[in-house]
Each structure stands twice: as C-alpha cells, then as structure tokens.
Amino acid sequence: MKFIHLSDLHLVGSGATLHGLDPRDRLRRCVAHIRRFHADAAFVVLTGDLTHGGEPGGYAAARAILAEMPMPLHVTIGNHDSRAAFRAAFPHVPVSECGFVQDAFDTPEGRFILLDTHEPQQAEGRLCAQRLAWLERALRTSSGPVFLGLHHPPFRVGLGRMDRIRLRDGESLLGVLRPHLGRVRHMFVGHLHRALAGSWHGVPFSGVRGTNHQIALDFVTQDVAPVSFEAPGYGVVLVSPEAVVAHLEELPDGESR
Numbered sequence: 431m432k433f434i435h436l437s438d439l440h441l442v443g444s445g446a447t448l449h450g451l452d453p454r455d456r457l458r459r460c461v462a463h464i465r466r467f468h469a470d471a472a473f474v475v476l477t478g479d480l481t482h483g484g485e486p487g488g489y490a491a492a493r494a495i496l497a498e499m500p501m502p503l504h505v506t507i508g509n510h511d512s513r514a515a516f517r518a519a520f521p522h523v524p525v526s527e528c529g530f531v532q533d534a535f536d537t538p539e540g541r542f543i544l545l546d547t548h549e550p551q552q553a554e555g556r557l558c559a560q561r562l563a564w565l566e567r568a569l570r571t572s573s574g575p576v577f578l579g580l581h582h583p584p585f586r587v588g589l590g591r592m593d594r595i596r597l598r599d600g601e602s603l604l605g606v607l608r609p610h611l612g613r614v615r616h617m618f619v620g621h622l623h624r625a626l627a628g629s630w631h632g633v634p635f636s637g638v639r640g641t642n643h644q645i646a647l648d649f650v651t652q653d654v655a656p657v658s659f660e661a662p663g664y665g666v667v668l669v670s671p672e673a674v675v676a677h678l679e680e681l682p683d684g685e686s687r
C-alpha cells in the first residue's frame with residue numbers, strides 16, 4: 431500500500447504571500463508533483479494547518495487545489511486552523527459525534543485513525559476526554575494493525591518554541607494507547623514543518639515538511655520558531671506487512687524532480 435502524507439499548507443485568504451512565498455502556488459506544485467509521480471497512491475492523509483489563520487478563502491482554495499488529486503483525501507486540522515471554517519468548506523469530511531475532525535478508516539494494511547488536536551486560541555495541542563474516549567472506542571473496535579495521524583506531536587524534538595507548543599496531553603494519549611501499543615505501527619505528525627523520524631514509547635513516528643515554509647533546525651533560539659526556506663515537501667509512505675517506509679519528496683525550485 432502506498433499513500434501520501436501532506437501537512438501544513440498554510441494557505442491565506444487573500445492569495446497574499448506568507449513569509450514572502452505564495453502558499454497556493456507551492457501547494458499547486460506539490461499537487462502536480464503527486465499527480466505526475468504518485469497517482470497510484472491509495473489515499474492522501476493531511477495532518478493539519480490547511481490555512482494560516484482559519485480564513486474561509488484559504489479553505490476554499492485548499493478544497494479546489496486538493497480536489498485535483500485523483501485519490502481520496504483524509505484530513506484533520508491543526509492549531510492554525512478554524513474548526514468551524516474548515517467544516518463549512520469541507521462538509522463531507524467525517525467528524526466525531528462531538529464535532530471533532532476525527533476519523534477512523536480501514537485500509538488493506540490496517541485501521542488508520544486521525545485525531546483532532548486543535549484547541550481554539552491555543553498554539554499547543556490538546557486531546558480532551560471526549561477526543562480520547564472516541565480514540566479508545568476506535569481502538570477497541572479493531573483488532574489489527576493501527577496507524578495514527580495527528581497534527582501536534584506528543585514528544586519534544588529539541589526545538590524550543592515547538593516543544594512548548596507540542597501536544598499537551600501526551601501522557602493521556604499514551605494511557606489510551608498503552609493496551610494497544612503492540613499493534614500501533616506508525617504515527618504521522620505535522621506541525622513541525624520538518625522531515626524527521628524516531629520513536630515515542632516504542633511507537634515509530636515520522637513528520638514531513640510543509641508545502642509553504644519550513645521551520646529551521648535551530649536548537650538555540652527559544653522564543654520563536656525561526657522560518658526557513660528549504661524546499662516544500664511531502665511524504666510518500668509504503669506499507670507492507672513487513673515494513674513501513676516513509677520517504678520525503680522535496681520540490682527544489684525550478685525543477686519537478
């Protein structure tokens with residue numbers, strides 16, 4: 431099974447630039463690249479921050495550009511999103527009974543669970559009791575391999591600002607996952623605007639670049655997350671019973687591969 435991991439589009443409403451870059455143009459380039467080289471992917475998982483400020487125009491643009499991809503899109507939201515504006519623009523995206531942008535869907539390699547860590551007016555991520563109870567049910571009603579997707583990582587990565595705005599409820603998430611840890615095959619995160627991989631309490635994870643700007647690998651600066659202008663990118667994930675392989679496609683300026 432092959433799928434695409436997209437994250438952190440940061441579209442703006444007016445079509446203006448963000449950090450001197452055009453988020454719509456860069457997303458269009460990524461979508462064209464996916465269409466050209468990975469049209470055989472089974473689905474796309476998008477781990478949040480579709481917009482930079484929850485702008486309705488940003489969601490309209492996201493919907494139009496993402497619709498160019500031929501495969502199904504599974505999406506949750508991040509701290510830069512607005513849950514209400516997202517749901518207005520993407521009314522077909524499943525939500526939990528409490529209105530969180532959470533979904534569990536079955537794939538040939540196991541159940542994929544998307545969690546909504548957005549908390550209004552907060553940069554850090556939250557998983558409240560309602561969201562965790564939904565996760566517990568999604569896990570309890572499946573017995574095979576599980577994949578997780580969420581915006582905020584529950585772990586520190588060594589970047590001061592990003593560590594402070596990680597998922598606040600990591601310990602609670604771990605508590606829900608603990609009876610199932612042996613079958614949680616991989617966790618896909620956004621938020622960091624960097625390609626990285628590792629493991630958290632034995633759960634392998636990977637994160638991908640954003641499609642607009644990146645966050646510098648700066649272990650010194652503490653008060654802000656310095657923007658960097660590394661190329662946009664997205665993940666190409668290959669899953670078999672034996673392995674999960676998370677590639678990064680990056681799109682250098684001026685060439686498509």
Ligand SMILES: [Fe+2]
Pocket residue numbers: 438440479508510621622623640
């Ligand atoms: Fe982001």
